[in-house]
Amino acid sequence: MATPGTIWLTGLPASGKTTLAAALRDRIQREGRTAQVLDGDLLRDGINADLGFSRADRLENVRRVSEVARLFVQAGLVVVAAVVSPHEEGRVRARRVHAAAGSPFLEVWLATSLAECERRDPKGLYARGRRGDISGVTGLDDPYEPPSSPDLVVRPGQQTVEDCVEEILRAFGRLRVSAAPGGASAPAAP
Numbered sequence: 001m002a003t004p005g006t007i008w009l010t011g012l013p014a015s016g017k018t019t020l021a022a023a024l025r026d027r028i029q030r031e032g033r034t035a036q037v038l039d040g041d042l043l044r045d046g047i048n049a050d051l052g053f054s055r056a057d058r059l060e061n062v063r064r065v066s067e068v069a070r071l072f073v074q075a076g077l078v079v080v081a082a083v084v085s086p087h088e089e090g091r092v093r094a095r096r097v098h099a100a101a102g103s104p105f106l107e108v109w110l111a112t113s114l115a116e117c118e119r120r121d122p123k124g125l126y127a128r129g130r131r132g133d134i135s136g137v138t139g140l141d142d143p144y145e146p147p148s149s150p151d152l153v154v155r156p157g158q159q160t161v162e163d164c165v166e167e168i169l170r171a172f173g174r175l176r177v178s179a180a181p182g183g184a185s186a187p188a189a190p
């Protein structure tokens, strides 16, 4: 069974984060553990409603999600964060917040290509960006900094959602082993 910790899904808009987060949550809950999804979009309706899309606001968005994730993990939950989190700086800080608390953290990059994300475009975000109706669209005129050392890279679209779930949970399980006292040589819990 998954132990408490955060699975952090980062990727371009429409890369498949929300879809994968829901599949992960369902799978983890079937195994008897409570999972909480922190979806960047939904949090922007509430706790992050005061934030825009400048670099500073995007970093603050990620900082708050990191802190909330840490609290949930300390309460014994598995957190699945589904946040574009386009800046390396923000993701590094999210990892640091968890490390300081001794909480497992798995950074997963959804490396769906921009072309594929634009083809999907369920919210019409890229289309509006291309038309010039809006600016600051990640991947178009706002940067997405690919993670320099993600724990795992998945390619939803080339891989099925179920394949991604399996790979992520396997990597998350390995994290528990290497985080155990004694490091990677420590035996896995039964």
Ligand SMILES: Nc1ncnc2c1ncn2[C@@H]1O[C@H](COP(=O)(O)OP(=O)(O)OP(=O)(O)O)[C@@H](O)[C@H]1O
Pocket: 011, 012, 013, 014, 015, 016, 017, 018, 019, 020, 041, 082, 084, 120, 121, 122, 123, 156, 157, 158, 159, 160, 161
């Ligand atoms: N593995 C997949 N294969 C094909 N299509 C997918 C896959 N995963 C998600 N999609 C589709 O791609 C679109 C975007 O997915 P989703 O909303 O999960 O992305 P997102 O990363 O959460 O986007 P956003 O950052 O805008 O919230 C949806 O229409 C979804 O049905």
Ligand SMILES: [Mg+2]
Pocket: 017, 018, 019, 039, 041, 082
């Ligand atoms: Mg989403």
